[in-house]
Amino acid sequence: MAETSQHGEHGAPATGETRRDFLILAAGAMGAIATIAVVWPLIETMNPAADTLALSSTEIDISGIEVGQAIVVVWRGKPVFVRHRAPEEIEEARKVSLDDLGDKQSDEERAKKAEWLILVGVCTHLGCIPLGTKQGDPRGDFGGWFCPCHGSHYDTSGRIRKGPAPRNLEVPPYEFLSDTLVKIG
Amino acid sequence: MSTPVPRNKVAQWIEYRLPIFSWANHNLIDFPEPKNLNYWWNFGSLAGIILVIQIITGIVLAMHYTPHVDHAFDSVERIMRDVEWGWLIRYIHMNGASMFFAVVYIHIFRGMYYGSYKSPREILWWLGIILLFLIMGTAFMGYVLPWGQMSFWAATVITNLVSAIPWIGETLRDWLWGGFSVDNPTLNRFFSLHYLLPFVIVGVVILHIWALHHRRSNNPLGIDVKSAKDTIPFHPYYTVRDLFGLGAMLFVLFVFVFFVPNMLGETINYVKADPLQTPPHIVPEWYFLPYYAILRAIPDKLGGVVAMVASIAILFILPWLDTSKVRSARFRPIYKQLFWVFVADCFVLGWVGANPPEGSFVWIGQICTIYYFAHFLIILPILGKLERPRPLPDSIHEAVLKKRGGAPAVQPAATMEKH
Numbered sequence: 296m297a298e299t300s301q302h303g304e305h306g307a308p309a310t311g312e313t314r315r316d317f318l319i320l321a322a323g324a325m326g327a328i329a330t331i332a333v334v335w336p337l338i339e340t341m342n343p344a345a346d347t348l349a350l351s352s353t354e355i356d357i358s359g360i361e362v363g364q365a366i367v368v369v370w371r372g373k374p375v376f377v378r379h380r381a382p383e384e385i386e387e388a389r390k391v392s393l394d395d396l397g398d399k400q401s402d403e404e405r406a407k408k409a410e411w412l413i414l415v416g417v418c419t420h421l422g423c424i425p426l427g428t429k430q431g432d433p434r435g436d437f438g439g440w441f442c443p444c445h446g447s448h449y450d451t452s453g454r455i456r457k458g459p460a461p462r463n464l465e466v467p468p469y470e471f472l473s474d475t476l477v478k479i480g
Numbered sequence: 481m482s483t484p485v486p487r488n489k490v491a492q493w494i495e496y497r498l499p500i501f502s503w504a505n506h507n508l509i510d511f512p513e514p515k516n517l518n519y520w521w522n523f524g525s526l527a528g529i530i531l532v533i534q535i536i537t538g539i540v541l542a543m544h545y546t547p548h549v550d551h552a553f554d555s556v557e558r559i560m561r562d563v564e565w566g567w568l569i570r571y572i573h574m575n576g577a578s579m580f581f582a583v584v585y586i587h588i589f590r591g592m593y594y595g596s597y598k599s600p601r602e603i604l605w606w607l608g609i610i611l612l613f614l615i616m617g618t619a620f621m622g623y624v625l626p627w628g629q630m631s632f633w634a635a636t637v638i639t640n641l642v643s644a645i646p647w648i649g650e651t652l653r654d655w656l657w658g659g660f661s662v663d664n665p666t667l668n669r670f671f672s673l674h675y676l677l678p679f680v681i682v683g684v685v686i687l688h689i690w691a692l693h694h695r696r697s698n699n700p701l702g703i704d705v706k707s708a709k710d711t712i713p714f715h716p717y718y719t720v721r722d723l724f725g726l727g728a729m730l731f732v733l734f735v736f737v738f739f740v741p742n743m744l745g746e747t748i749n750y751v752k753a754d755p756l757q758t759p760p761h762i763v764p765e766w767y768f769l770p771y772y773a774i775l776r777a778i779p780d781k782l783g784g785v786v787a788m789v790a791s792i793a794i795l796f797i798l799p800w801l802d803t804s805k806v807r808s809a810r811f812r813p814i815y816k817q818l819f820w821v822f823v824a825d826c827f828v829l830g831w832v833g834a835n836p837p838e839g840s841f842v843w844i845g846q847i848c849t850i851y852y853f854a855h856f857l858i859i860l861p862i863l864g865k866l867e868r869p870r871p872l873p874d875s876i877h878e879a880v881l882k883k884r885g886g887a888p889a890v891q892p893a894a895t896m897e898k899h
């Protein structure tokens with residue numbers, strides 16, 4: 296080091312050093328950019344492909360669902376629960392104080408029409424399908440759904456009340472096309 | 481025995497261009513091993529042989545297997561019923577995976593008992609832990625391939641662990657899936673990776689053995705080899721013993737394959753995957769149960785995942801957590817007991833993991849999880865300072881002679897002089 300700086304006064308060796316440093320740096324930077332350019336598309340190929348994304352909406356006819364009943368439909372390969380809630384269930388969901396909830400959300404925010412509760416039927420813990428849609432299923436301590444995998448309890452608004460799940464059952468994007476037709480996605 | 485230059489003309493021709501004969505001679509024939517190795521030293525070579533068995537049976541299975549959600553389950557059933565000897569190949573592959581873990585776990589516990597992770601074998605130890613992670617990943621993805629109910633739901637639950645990572649977790653999970661749930665793209669890439677990873681494992685095994693042959697085997701006394709008197713050549717002494725061990729292992733493997741091929745599996749995996757119906761009780765294969773218990777012991781999603789990964793990753797720093805200078809538990813009276821307590825703790829965790837997280841299983845699982853980490857983080861660092869190790873023998877051959885004792889000490893000592 297000390298030697299190089301001494302030679303620096305004469306010009307030649309010092310310029311040689313800096314030019315080499317520059318070339319190493321430039322080559323290294325190009326190499327890094329090239330690596331990223333190669334790796335990026337490889338990683339991107341693993342993302343959901345266009346056809347998978349295209350399956351992103353489903354229309355369902357809800358006219359046949361009796362009060363108190365629920366059905367399961369498939370949206371993006373996941374189950375979606377559509378529950379025709381009874382008045383008691385709506386009342387129960389609405390009288391809960393937000394302070395009692397882990398993931399604070401009012402029932403009004405979660406249901407566009409009070410009697411129709413539409414949820415992605417995937418436990419927010421590790422992705423099992425909670426029980427409670429079929430007649431005779433256990434519905435947990437809060438009358439909604441119960442996830443058998445690690446014991447998460449959801450209430451009549453699909454909100455997490457007990458167990459390891461961190462969040463409420465997700466509400467998918469949906470709109471009522473008419474009184475009996477719902478578009479999910 | 482030691483012929484550095486082969487006598488055969490063809491072999492000489494080859495040797496001159498690629499010194500494969502002297503290489504084999506150095507590593508497999510004359511290679512000096514401590515003379516006091518016991519049967520716990522068989523498990524490394526056994527693991528290597530199972531890897532080969534898995535690769536061969538796997539390649540044959542792949543000739544008949546179809547990685548598509550509509551056909552995977554049926555193609556495996558076809559292997560079982562219609563493909564000639566298909567049932568045998570599949571049962572070997574299935575039970576071979578269990579055997580792999582049994583052997584690797586014994587191999588790891590051996591290392592912990594005899595302090596094989598201590599200097600200068602830390603990198604050898606790290607490579608072993610990397611191998612454990614790779615084998616776990618391979619077995620997990622293989623289990624998804626038959627596309628039964630447990631395949632599907634295990635894949636769902638395990639890939640969802642990723643979603644616990646703050647901010648990017650869910651994006652990362654969808655990227656892993658290649659969709660919005662475990663589906664055909666997931667099955668396809670799992671098959672691709674399940675085919676690839678065993679060969680990555682082969683590569684890491686080569687590094688593992690390189691490190692081993694560089695610093696040589698530890699031994700039950702945990703003291704260094706000091707002279708040629710402490711060693712015997714690998715061939716024929718250990719080649720024969722490894723072959724004997726192989727016979728014993730194959731016996732156990734084939735008892736499973738022929739008599740109870742499905743004992744270690746879950747019956748419900750013979751029901752085709754149904755993305756709309758979670759089975760009432762989800763359990764992983766036996767070899768993942770302790771980690772599953774640790775995952776569930778922590779009542780927080782991210783915390784559970786972190787603890788589960790940490791339970792293995794902590795092995796990376798084991799060489800520094802254990803502050804004792806003495807390697808072998810033989811000379812560590814307290815560690816020797818606590819080692820077995822630790823082994824028992826792992827078994828209890830496995831038992832908890834197999835049961836639903838209710839009642840006493842919850843607190844038993846939590847206590848065992850705390851003990852698991854306390855063993856590494858509290859007990860080992862302190863014990864190394866407090867414990868008074870028993871005196872170490874001067875050399876391996878002296879200790880061996882003393883043990884062979886009973887005969888007057890003069891005679892063997894005299895024989896040794898001739899060397």
Ligand code: HEM
Pocket residue numbers: 531534535536537538539540541542545556570573574577580615618619620622623624625626674675677678681745
């Ligand atoms: C590290 C070595 C390996 C391990 C631990 C392993 C583990 C497994 C496991 C646990 C299964 C599920 C068995 C079942 O329940 O049916 C499986 C299936 C499968 N494996 Fe492997 N495997 C290994 C190497 C390979 C290799 C090298 C191939 C070659 C392509 C392969 C191809 C397959 C195929 C096609 C299946 C699906 C058929 C079946 O389920 O039996 N495996 N593997």
Ligand code: FES
Pocket residue numbers: 418419420421422423442443444445446447458459460
């Ligand atoms: S997946 Fe529902 S509680 Fe774990």
